Amino acid sequence: MLKEIFFDQVKPAYGCTEPIAIALSTAVGKEHSTGELKAIEISLDKNTYKNGLVVNIPGTDIFGLELAASLGYICGDAKKGLEVLKNINPKCLESAMKIKNLVKISLNEKNYLFVDTTIISDNNVQILIEGKHDNIAKIVIDGKVIKNEKFNPKKTSIEKIKNFSIDKILDYIENPDTDILDFVEKAIEMNLEIAKFGINTEGNFSNAAINEYVKYVSAGVDARMSGALKPVMTVAGSGNQGLSCILPLALYKDKVSKDKLLxxxxxxxxxxIYIKAYTGLLTPICGAGTISAAGAAAGLTYINNGNKKQIKNAINDTLGTLFGLTCDGAKRGCALKAITGTLTALQVSNLALHNIDVPCGNGIVAEDVEETIRRVGKLTNSVKQFDRDVLDFIGKC
Known part of the structure; x- marks a missing residue:
């Protein structure tokens, strides 16, 4: 089951996955549309809207949900999933700018990822992406339903990981499926490439990094948020999470055996992924700065020969320290939140290896790491009003 979950939740993507979900919806819709485009109407949940407002579209230095929709319609390749804008070029950008004003965005009341797109031309095509960035749940053409897979949040692949414990995950990684390790190696190389690109970019946040871990994580996140046309291996729907939980370990590439690294x-x-199963994919809590940091802390402790108790303490203490670091939309500044998470992961892992940890009962930290994670999930739900209130400020100087 972990193999199924892994391959469903770890995928390459170009650009921030919320605008990409929008682009994917219009790319799929274009395949079924006929005649001249008259309008594109898109209804979004507040988190997808929040994360798409001011993040650059891959291959451009421009942001905007309307542009993402236009690019998906003009030159998106629906068959590529989260890599839908892989082939973006100046010509399709120019064409997309001409139809951008035909796109109308509105908010709905859904509390999970929900992109409801209607393309109006000689026919009307509705595309619904629900629950996951690349889950095409519904296709309707002129009122005729040609696909309808009702979304059940209790039956998603990520929900299934709750059947495991951290101990079971630790047991699994000692004898994982070979094809998973091969894919992890691909993920390391992919995310290192965009990090190196960022490091060599003038003005990238990594230019003032205080150590190598911070340098690579901030470089990758900043490059991605700035529109670099390079793939990133996402984890639980987020490229920034993928960068933040993979790159701190990737820097051990020449220090430990390949098997240990992978x-x-x-x-x-x-x-x-395990923690995201409890918080939800899109949340008011920063995934790269908090949740991936807990993952990185576990990996860093393992790679330095920590035992199970030390690894679980590292997860516990990271969550106890960083919970409350909010997500105020996708943007270049995410790199600084990822830095915060990386620095905490390094510190907490070192403390865990010295058998120093936050006592249970201190704040949200429980004795059992699974209970701490459940508490994080519950508290994440309790601060969801933040997602609506923060929309009053994003993009406004």
Whole structure:
């Protein structure tokens, strides 16, 4: 089952996955549309809207949900899933700018990922992406339903990881499926490439990094948020989470055996997915700065020969320290939140290896790491009003 969960939750993507979900919806819709485009109407949940407002579209230095929709319609390749805008070029950008004003965005009341797109031309095509960035749940053409897979949040692949414990995940990584390790290696190389691109970019946040871990994480996140046309291996629907839970381990590439590196990175990925199962994919809590940091802390402790108790303490203490670091939308500044998470992961892992940890009962920290994670999930739900209130400020100087 972990193999199924892994491959469903770890995928390459170009650009921030919320605008990409919008682009994917219009790319799929275009395949069924006929005649001249008259309008594109898109209804979004507040989190997708929040994360798409001011993040650059891949291959451009421009942001905007309307542009994401236009690019998906003009040059998106629906068959590529989260890589839908892989082939963006100046010509399709120019064409997309001409139809951008035909796109109308509105908010709905859904509390999970929900992109409801209607393309109006000689026919009307509705595309619904629900629950996950690349889950095409419904296709309706002129009122005729040609696909309808009702979304059940209790039956998603990520929900299934709740059947495991951290101990079971730790047991699994000692004897994982070979094809998963091969894919983890691909993830490391992919995320290192965009990090190196960012490091060599003038003005990138990594230019003032205080150590190598911070340098690579901030470089990758900043480059991605700035529109670099390079793929990132996402984890639990987020490229920033993928960068933040993979890159701190990737820097051990020449320091430990390949087997140790891949298993430590796999642990970081699976812990990140495990926590996201309790918080939800899109939340008011920063995934890269908090949740991936807990994954990275687990991986860092493992790669330095920590035992099970030390690994679980590292997860516990990271969550106890960083919970409350909010997500105020996708943007370049996410790199600084990822830095905060990385620095905490490094510190907490070192403390865990010295058998120093936050006592249970201190704040939200429980004795059992699974209980701490459940508490994080509950508290995440309790601060969801933040998602609505923060929309009053994003993009306004």
């Amino acid at each position: 298993k430590a990175t796999l642990l970081s990925i699976l812990v990140t």
